[in-house]
Amino acid sequence: MTGEVLHLRRVGVRRGGADLLREVTWTVNENERWVIVGPNGAGKTTLLQIAGALLHPTSGSVAILGEELGRTDVFELRPRIGIASAAVAEKVPAGETVIDLVLTASYAILGRWQEEYDSLDLGRAVELLEALGCAHLIRRRFDTLSEGERKRVQIARALMPDPELLLLDEPAAGLDLGGREDLVARLARLADDPAAPTMVMVTHHVEEVPDGFTHALLLRGGQAIAQGKVDEVFTAERLSECFGLRLGVERQDGRWYARAVR
Numbered sequence: 001m002t003g004e005v006l007h008l009r010r011v012g013v014r015r016g017g018a019d020l021l022r023e024v025t026w027t028v029n030e031n032e033r034w035v036i037v038g039p040n041g042a043g044k045t046t047l048l049q050i051a052g053a054l055l056h057p058t059s060g061s062v063a064i065l066g067e068e069l070g071r072t073d074v075f076e077l078r079p080r081i082g083i084a085s086a087a088v089a090e091k092v093p094a095g096e097t098v099i100d101l102v103l104t105a106s107y108a109i110l111g112r113w114q115e116e117y118d119s120l121d122l123g124r125a126v127e128l129l130e131a132l133g134c135a136h137l138i139r140r141r142f143d144t145l146s147e148g149e150r151k152r153v154q155i156a157r158a159l160m161p162d163p164e165l166l167l168l169d170e171p172a173a174g175l176d177l178g179g180r181e182d183l184v185a186r187l188a189r190l191a192d193d194p195a196a197p198t199m200v201m202v203t204h205h206v207e208e209v210p211d212g213f214t215h216a217l218l219l220r221g222g223q224a225i226a227q228g229k230v231d232e233v234f235t236a237e238r239l240s241e242c243f244g245l246r247l248g249v250e251r252q253d254g255r256w257y258a259r260a261v262r
């Protein structure tokens with residue numbers, strides 16, 4: 001399949017006199033798995049918000065799942081996109097249980113009210129939580145979970161409405177080594193699943209990129225300085241330019257490693 005899931009053309013975002021994104025042109029096709037990498041403040045989260053129809057660009061054009069931003073009802077578009085990010089986690093109401101947090105994604109809402117969920121919804125929510133290793137957390141309150149548990153529950157929630165596009169903003173941030181490796185392995189399995197949605201993940205660390213991610217975009221100062229197949233983009237030269245220091249880069253068993261060199 002080769003349908004275009006995202007198409008950004010010369011996108012700029014300007015806030016308070018600063019250019020958060022500048023002239024970003026980027027296409028994501030169906031079934032691709034992208035990683036957006038860049039240093040702090042590069043504009044990664046801003047770009048993901050554009051991809052999630054949460055932010056309109058100041059200039060340029062954006063098409064998401066065939067719908068042009070500015071000419072489509074974003075409230076119809078957003079349920080087709082699954083997002084796991086710190087911004088979503090911060091909005092979870094106090095006391096919300098894990099199962100309700102996942103179930104409410106069917107309605108693209110946060111906070112259970114009086115909606116009715118059928119056994120199919122419940123079955124799917126339980127299945128997703130199981131797949132992410134969270135079955136034992138179903139009755140727990142989200143606000144009592146560890147950071148690693150929260151990250152996995154958020155991904156289950158993002159997958160609940162069977163989205164066509166899955167956006168993950170720093171899914172491994174704040175995890176210990178075991179938690180990171182567990183999550184990276186689960187994301188590698190998801191990336192390998194032909195039934196999984198098109199995926200875009202943001203990270204600062206190439207070590208967090210799961211095997212099976214096919215493409216990469218490097219952001220620096222709001223500009224896309226390289227993009228394409230992951231092994232063509234993750235070169236020492238390009239990553240060094242992106243992070244502004246001399247890096248050595250290696251690939252082993254499908255994973256990437258970068259370190260400063262003198």
Ligand SMILES: Nc1ncnc2c1ncn2[C@@H]1O[C@H](COP(=O)(O)OP(=O)(O)OP(=O)(O)O)[C@@H](O)[C@H]1O
Nearest residue numbers: 015016018020038039040041042043044045046047
């Ligand atoms: N409303 C705003 N006004 C001015 N600058 C802003 C505004 N919102 C964000 N910025 C700046 O835009 C830049 C890009 O922010 P963004 O969160 O997209 O970067 P990021 O690559 O995700 O960073 P990090 O890795 O630190 O999370 C940052 O320098 C940030 O301070």
